[in-house]
Amino acid sequence: MERAQGTLLQKSWYSMTVEERLQMVEKIVLLEKKMFDISLPACGAIYFKDSLPPETTVIGIPGSTDDKGVSKFCIGPSNQHLWWYAKRDKLGADMGPWRNTTRLLQAVGKREIKWLQKYGQPRFPQIPIYKALYQHKKSDPAVQIKALNEYLMISPHIVPDDPGFNRPTLRHPDLSPSNIFISKGEITGLIDWENTTILPLFMQAWIPGHFQNFGDEESENFRQPKLPANFRSLSPEEKEVEEELYRKRQLHFFYLGATSNTNRRHHDALFFDPEARRAKLYQKARAPWEGDNISLKAQLIRTVQHWYSICSNGAGPCPVSYSKDETKQYLELAAEKKGLDDSLQVLYDLIGIQWDG
DSSP: OOOOOSEEGGGTGGGSOHHHHHHHHHHHHHHHHHHHTOOOSSBBEEEEGGGSOTTSOOEEOTTOBOTTSOBOEEEESOOOGGGTGGGGGGSOOOOOOBSSHHHHHHHHHHHHHHHHHHHOOOBOOSSGGGGGGGTTOOBOHHHHHHHHHHHHHHGGGGSOSSGGGGSEEEEOSOOSGGGEEEETTEEEEEOOOTTOEEEEGGGSOOOOTTTOOTTOHHHHTTOOOOOOTTGGGSOHHHHHHHHHHHHHHHHHHHHHHHHHHHOHHHHHHHHHSTTOHHHHHHHHHHSOOSSOOSHHHHHHHHHHHTHHHHSOTTOOSOSOOOOHHHHHHHHHHHHHHHHHHHHHHHHHHHHTOOTTO
8 A cells, every 4th residue: 555645635725726727627527537447357446456255256367467477467256335334245236346236236236135134123224313214114125125126027127239438437426625635736646546446338428526517507407617797796695505505516526528529438328318317226125124115116116207218229118117106205215315315415514524424
């Protein structure tokens, strides 16, 4: 392990000029492009080949041999925390590496079913505020198992037809100023690599949290940000609000613009599935069950509703269907849950903590 050279970008981020910030975003996107362009044979995680037990399934990385012609690096099991969370590593699940997208999509669903069958017990949601969504009754893990089986029926049909969008892609999980070191305006190091994983490109297509401004119409329509015409006449407090909104819109605009110009592979994947419906379904299926019987079912329903814009060519009718009453029930519950989530996030931001404290 090497000590990162330079200073954290977050120390100077808010004092940068607009031009300096734009240049830094362009350098971050260029760094992402270098990672996106690495040719890899499978999804999983990168390891030193001699660091894994001999019985571990690995796939060699072409071009990674040492002076003696021995492969130095390999792709092995996923290193994402969820594969070890709450004894999931003891289930005998398929942890990778995965040469094709279908196996990966199926692996997370099968893992969660195995865990629920072995450890699942009726329980209240982890966050007490959600109890009202279930009439203050315990959630039944059988409901989630049923939803996961429906996910397993659907998931093979949401794999993109274009091989390019299934390309195994390496991406840092959190390219924010708190993880980037700079010196003299250049990026000198990155930290927090420990959960960096290789996934199909369409699952790696997202705007980093620090740069995205979703929920704002101006940002989502990629309009160049401007301060309001009456900015000079606003009170100091109003100016502060408008300046912060302008900064968020500016970052979103800068990032998408730089990605469009520099990293076309990522840009095309972002607009291939602009609502990220495939990736969202995968994320809901892989999430550890902690009493939430709403999120996965609601995402399955949304997938069914948009089936012919999501499914691969020749998939035919969706193998899963839901009644009007079930659809209405779960989408309304999901909307209520989102309202609670938004309220909690405001509180977390105010206090300055994450959901887990």
